[in-house]
Amino acid sequence: MPSPRSLFDKVWETHSVRELPDGQTQLFIGLHLVHEVTSPQAFAMLEEMKLGVRYPQRTFATIDHIIPTDSQLRPLADDLAEEMMVALERNCREHDITLFDSASGRQGVVHVIGPELGLTQPAMTVACGDSHTSTHGAFGAIAFGIGTSQVRDVLATQCLAMEKPKLRRIEVSGKLEGGVYAKDVILHIIRQLGVKGGVGFAYEYAGPVIEAMTMEERLTVCNMSIEGGARVGYINPDEVAFDYLRGREYAPTGEAWDTAVDWWRSMASEPGAPCDDLVTIAGENIPPTVTWGIHPGQSAGVNEPIPNLSDVPDADRPAFAEALEFMGFRPGQPIAGTKIDVAFIGSCTNGRISDLREAARVAKTGKVADGVRTLVVPGSQSVAREAEAEGLDQVFRAAGFDWREPGCSMCLAMNPDKLQGREVSASSSNRNFKGRQGSPTGRTLLMSPAMVAAAALRGEVTDVREVL
Amino acid sequence: MASIVERVEGRACVLRGSDIDTDRIIPARFLRCVTFDGLGEHAFEDDREQAKGDHPLDDERFAGASILVVGENFGCGSSREHAPQSLQRFGFQAFVGASFAEIFAGNCTALGLPCITLEPNDLEALMDSVTLDPSQQVVVDLVARNLTYKGGSLPAGVRDGTRKALLEGTWNATRVLLEAGDSIDTRAATIPYVAGFGAA
Numbered sequence: 001m002p003s004p005r006s007l008f009d010k011v012w013e014t015h016s017v018r019e020l021p022d023g024q025t026q027l028f029i030g031l032h033l034v035h036e037v038t039s040p041q042a043f044a045m046l047e048e049m050k051l052g053v054r055y056p057q058r059t060f061a062t063i064d065h066i067i068p069t070d071s072q073l074r075p076l077a078d079d080l081a082e083e084m085m086v087a088l089e090r091n092c093r094e095h096d097i098t099l100f101d102s103a104s105g106r107q108g109v110v111h112v113i114g115p116e117l118g119l120t121q122p123a124m125t126v127a128c129g130d131s132h133t134s135t136h137g138a139f140g141a142i143a144f145g146i147g148t149s150q151v152r153d154v155l156a157t158q159c160l161a162m163e164k165p166k167l168r169r170i171e172v173s174g175k176l177e178g179g180v181y182a183k184d185v186i187l188h189i190i191r192q193l194g195v196k197g198g199v200g201f202a203y204e205y206a207g208p209v210i211e212a213m214t215m216e217e218r219l220t221v222c223n224m225s226i227e228g229g230a231r232v233g234y235i236n237p238d239e240v241a242f243d244y245l246r247g248r249e250y251a252p253t254g255e256a257w258d259t260a261v262d263w264w265r266s267m268a269s270e271p272g273a274p275c276d277d278l279v280t281i282a283g284e285n286i287p288p289t290v291t292w293g294i295h296p297g298q299s300a301g302v303n304e305p306i307p308n309l310s311d312v313p314d315a316d317r318p319a320f321a322e323a324l325e326f327m328g329f330r331p332g333q334p335i336a337g338t339k340i341d342v343a344f345i346g347s348c349t350n351g352r353i354s355d356l357r358e359a360a361r362v363a364k365t366g367k368v369a370d371g372v373r374t375l376v377v378p379g380s381q382s383v384a385r386e387a388e389a390e391g392l393d394q395v396f397r398a399a400g401f402d403w404r405e406p407g408c409s410m411c412l413a414m415n416p417d418k419l420q421g422r423e424v425s426a427s428s429s430n431r432n433f434k435g436r437q438g439s440p441t442g443r444t445l446l447m448s449p450a451m452v453a454a455a456a457l458r459g460e461v462t463d464v465r466e467v468l
Numbered sequence: 469m470a471s472i473v474e475r476v477e478g479r480a481c482v483l484r485g486s487d488i489d490t491d492r493i494i495p496a497r498f499l500r501c502v503t504f505d506g507l508g509e510h511a512f513e514d515d516r517e518q519a520k521g522d523h524p525l526d527d528e529r530f531a532g533a534s535i536l537v538v539g540e541n542f543g544c545g546s547s548r549e550h551a552p553q554s555l556q557r558f559g560f561q562a563f564v565g566a567s568f569a570e571i572f573a574g575n576c577t578a579l580g581l582p583c584i585t586l587e588p589n590d591l592e593a594l595m596d597s598v599t600l601d602p603s604q605q606v607v608v609d610l611v612a613r614n615l616t617y618k619g620g621s622l623p624a625g626v627r628d629g630t631r632k633a634l635l636e637g638t639w640n641a642t643r644v645l646l647e648a649g650d651s652i653d654t655r656a657a658t659i660p661y662v663a664g665f666g667a668a
């Protein structure tokens with residue numbers, strides 16, 4: 001009997017072109033996704049080296065970070081943003097790369113459109129100049145965020161020089177309680193393992209809680225692997241993934257579909273496949289989770305207080321003090337009841353249709369509290385269309401939410417959507433770093449989209465289970 | 469071929485704190501650009517603004533430093549190469565810390581900037597020494613795998629692959645990857661989805 005192997009090992013081997021002299025692996029990249037922020041310099045480097053794009057048909061581009069969400073009309077009001085847009089259009093044209101722009105009807109956040117178009121498939125290697133590329137691992141792909149020089153490498157060679165990380169399996173056992181979402185699961189994992197716990201590891205998420213998740217929930221979990229320090233996070237492909245993919249624009253069809261499913265199945269981790277580390281997390285113990293600090297590991301259950309200094313390990317105390325000072329919180333203070341100024345629903349973590357449905361379910365129960373600014377930003381044009389067809393936009397509008405055009409928006413505020421001054425934002429995005437949402441002193445509380453909607457209605461951090 | 473990086477020598481600047489993320493190194497609004505030129509002056513802009521001149525990058529005693537000494541998990545967060553690009557343009561040619569976020573470290577290697585790690589006690593000693601006497605010469609030596617300062621010589625951690633790439637001047641990976649030639653396409657042809665799962 002051959003010994004059982006993990007998906008990770010199998011995908012790595014299938015895509016390995018050769019061992020490099022420095023000990024790294026030259027890995028073939030099956031899907032390269034490109035966006036406007038990290039690519040212009042890569043194309044310029046390519047030109048400087050007098051090289052072309054090796055596999056333009058395996059490269060797809062979209063525009064997400066800089067696009068305004070009030071109107072996508074050109075030219076963009078921001079000259080710098082317009083210049084980036086023009087550069088991407090020119091680069092894609094000159095190199096025969098498919099660009100999903102506003103006119104295509106398929107534009108959206110790169111990690112939302114890859115899955116929904118069926119571009120992302122099991123057992124692929126995926127790279128993108130964006131750290132949340134780990135999202136695509138939800139299909140059992142091995143997906144890496146890369147820097148601009150590596151974008152150049154992939155454009156020129158369709159390969160990356162990679163050191164193989166170790167593998168940690170994270171099993172989430174039991175089941176989740178009502179009102180607890182995929183976002184809470186990943187925030188809880190990061191809280192347990194720390195923001196650097198995953199450095200040097202690929203994460204394989206497994207166990208009953210993960211297996212019971214829909215594809216969109218799995219995308220949320222894998223998306224935030226990088227917040228736990230792991231560059232890669234994946235879930236073994238199963239019927240849930242196949243059902244999601246069937247019939248999507250770029251998914252295989254006919255006989256090729258059956259061949260594909262057989263191959264995908266054969267690539268999943270086999271029972272007993274080795275891993276370098278195993279962590280088990282009890283699903284029942286996961287509460288709706290909210291961050292109170294300045295990195296995604298600084299979080300608490302919504303009904304728990306912010307820790308006291310005595311609860312914090314010595315090594316983490318300086319970071320703890322810095323976080324509380326920046327956020328203006330006291331040790332031991334409850335997180336529920338924190339007043340918010342802004343509610344942001346969207347991003348590649350939680351800007352998909354199921355996220356909007358859950359948030360709308362909450363929105364239906366009331367009206368946005370006085371003085372709270374809101375942004376509901378669908379992850380893609382396709383999500384927007386689907387939501388509008390279901391009338392979700394009307395539900396949000398009726399409750400006083402601002403319904404916007406798709407893009408990254410206030411996840412990182414490279415477009416006009418920004419916090420002002422010390423505003424506090426309840427956000428369904430993935431990072432609560434200082435300055436992340438556009439104001440150097442702005443404050444971000446990460447939580448599930450349903451929790452954001454609840455906070456918008458009450459004007460303060462609220463346990464969504466009280467509202468539902 | 470890229471240049472060979474064997475050692476980085478110069479004065480150091482101490483930036484304490486762990487989990488310093490890429491949004492702090494270079495705030496997102498400066499990513500609205502199509503070249504990396506001009507990013508140097510915006511390194512840590514918001515942190516420096518809030519520190520009102522009291523930030524290590526504005527400390528005259530550290531002016532002109534070529535080695536940045538940091539804490540744990542430096543460069544976590546986004547994949548933006550703008551972060552090491554801005555620090556390089558600010559004048560840093562090497563980073564010394566307790567640990568580095570992976571994508572950040574990879575981006576540094578791709579720019580020929582070594583990231584080396586020290587044991588916690590050694591790092592603390594180096595930070596204290598440089599803070600007391602910022603004028604001292606610090607040497608990061610990749611050949612000897614150590615760091616030398618006033619207090620002596622400390623063993624430096626660096627990944628074998630990274631070290632080799634820097635020492636052999638192969639840190640611009642594109643050239644190295646291209647050397648695989650047709651074997652890239654030969655490999656690709658064996659991957660079921662690249663071959664279209666047997667469909668025409």
Ligand code: SF4
Pocket residue numbers: 064065109110111130132347348349407408411412429430
């Ligand atoms: S939504 Fe946020 S995290 Fe996702 S790609 Fe856009 S900016 Fe990055």
